Amino acid sequence: MTTLGPGAAVLAFDVGGTDMKAALVDETGVLRDTVRVPTPLANGETGDRVVAEVAALAEQFAKRHPDVHPAAAGLLVPGHVDDVHGIGVFAENLGWHDYPFRERAEAALGLPVGFGHDVRGSGEAEHRLGAAxxxxxxxxxxxxxxxxxxxxxxxKLYTGGGLGGEIGHDRVAEGPMCACGGRGCLEAVSSAAAIARRYSLRTGQEVAGAKEVLERKRRGDANAAASWNSALDALALGLSHVVALLAPQAIVIAGGLSEAGEELLQPLRERLDGILTFHRRPQLIKATIGGDAGLYGAALTARDVLNGDDA
Incomplete structure (x- = not known):
């Protein structure tokens, strides 16, 4: 079981486009209690609603666990994030611009708050506690x-002023159009959502997600195989750009698609090896923390604030 280890009790909040997760982490570093609620979308007021939900969830934890006294909180959100100043710069699908999350959350909770990007926070958890x-x-x-x-x-985590790591918008194909306005972005071809969407466009059959496409591929569905294989081709190309630029020792694959395990990783290794020449061959590894990586990342951010490690 993943644990942060001994330290201060903290609150952890991981905001997503559909749901937000919250956890109370006790002094042993264990997630004592976790809650998932819908993200309170409200056009230009989503930021305020999220902070209000954070305060409400903290109150719930306090009532259920009066023996645990959090000393800080960690809050992770998606979009373009200014980690240093605690601001959610922009999240198109969530409707905020330059929202002062850290300041508002600290006022609502009466606690110091660590703030950051959801994917970078999950990555920190994998780097400090998991496969990385x-x-x-x-x-x-x-x-x-x-x-x-x-x-x-x-x-050290490299943030690039809040824009580092946006490989989903690396152009790897001629199409389709991406939500960012670009064409042929990696995210539009190889994300779990894109795999399902592109299969449905090929066949006119709606599927629940990439997992169902993979199951149909196993059963010999040629359209499913084409959708899956083209996604892996594009993903290998995108990762080859990362390798050429950064020469990492390892690439850890996380998120829902990683649940395919070696069925994803082995053909991806083969494709990546076929593209690279003199480059360092990174280990390609499945993430180990799973769906709670964001909560662990938020909790680490909270403890970092107390330890004086927060930017």
């Missing part, structure tokens, strides 16, 4: 509804 542990130069790629990465160089 022990590597100085490593990239943690999360593949789910979208694709993004956390970059670690010399053992």
């Amino acid at each position: 542990r022990g590597f100085d130069d490593v990239v943690v790629v999360t593949i789910g509804t979208g694709i993004a990465a956390a970059l670690f160089i010399g053992g």
Whole structure:
């Protein structure tokens, strides 16, 4: 079982486009209690609603666990994030611009708050507690509804002013159009959502997700195989760009698509090896923390604030 180890009790909040997760982490570093609620979308007021939900969930935890006294909180959100100033710069699908999350959350909770990007926070958890542990130069790629990465160089997280790791918007094909306005972005071809969407466009048959496409491929569905294989081709190309630029020791694959395990990783290794020439061959590894990586990342961010490690 993943644990942060002994330290201060903290609150952890991981906000997603559909749901937000919350956890109370006790002094042993264990997730004592976890909750998942719908993200309170409200056009220009989503930021305020999220902070209000954070405060409400903290109150719930306090009532259920009066013996645990959090000393800080960690809050992770998607989109373009300014980690240093605690601001959610922009999230198109969530409707906020330059929202001061850290300041508002600290006021609502009466606690110091660590703040950061959801994928970078999940990557920190994998780097410090999971599959990326022990590597100085490593990239943690999360593949789910979208694709993004956390970059670690010399053992340190590289944020690029809040824009580092946006490999989902690396152009790898001529199409289709991407939600960002670009064409042929990796996310539009190889994300779990894109695999399902492209299969449905090929066949006119709706599927629940990439997992169902993979199951149909196993049963000999040629359209499913084409959708899956083209996604892996594009993903290998995108990862080859990462390798050429950063020469990581390892690439850790996280997110929903990683649940395919070696059925994803082995053909991806073969494709990547076929593209690379003199480059370093990184280990390609499945993430180990799973769906709670964001909560562990948020909790680490909270403890970092108390330890004076927060930017």
